[in-house]
Amino acid sequence: MIIDDITNYQRYQELDDLARALEIMYDIYQSKNFPTDNQELSARSKINSVSFMSRLPGEDEQFENHRQWLDIHFIFNGSEEILVGSASQMEVQQAYDQSQDIEFLRGTETVKVTLEAGQFLICYPGEAHCVGVSGNPEQAVPISKLVGKIKMTD
Template sequence: IDGNRLFVNIVSYPTTSPENRFWEAHKDYLDVHVPIEGTEQIDLNFLEDLEVGEYKKEEDFQAAFGPARMHAILKPGDFLVCYPQDAHRTAIAVDGKPEQIRKAIFKVRIC
């Protein structure tokens, strides 16, 4: 949309259990999750409350490990903004019922 300052990734995948997913955070971009089809749970925690793994600058990917502090259930019409301190674990099945979802993830450069 605006080069590397603002772009969008359209993704589609099945939701699953938390054990099959990973935590992530980003330093250079905000994530704005916008569901298009299906319902997804996103687990959230502050990065400072998790064990932090390797940061991959070229992918703007901060690995993290630990428990969820809260959850957001997203369906079409909702959106979620994740800031650099907001670790998130996406694609969690709501009520343990997997489903195929499709969503837009807007990446907004902040540095």
């Protein structure tokens, strides 16, 4: 797991696909124009644009886990709390779907991270994460984010 500010994107230059995705996210953030379409960067990387209304803490805290792709959760607008825990310590709720590279789990987080606009979190395969929780415990808030996907296995 990596937590950082988008202005530090150059720290990751030696990781080609990751560096490219972070640089594109940085450019989008600097432009202040949230994209409405998804971007295929290569066969091993892509960026999805997502806008939604968050949910309050405690509401349907279902974790997702990936086995082949890492996720970059970059907050463009709003505040999101993301819960992270070890997939191996959780109970499977929905079996792994290889075509979508996702399984849904229930369990307890080991880390709660609140991301504000301009910040990102990287979750590697095996790091189950529960997304979409409001960064404001009193009310649901609108969130716009970019989700980068980098393939880690063949």
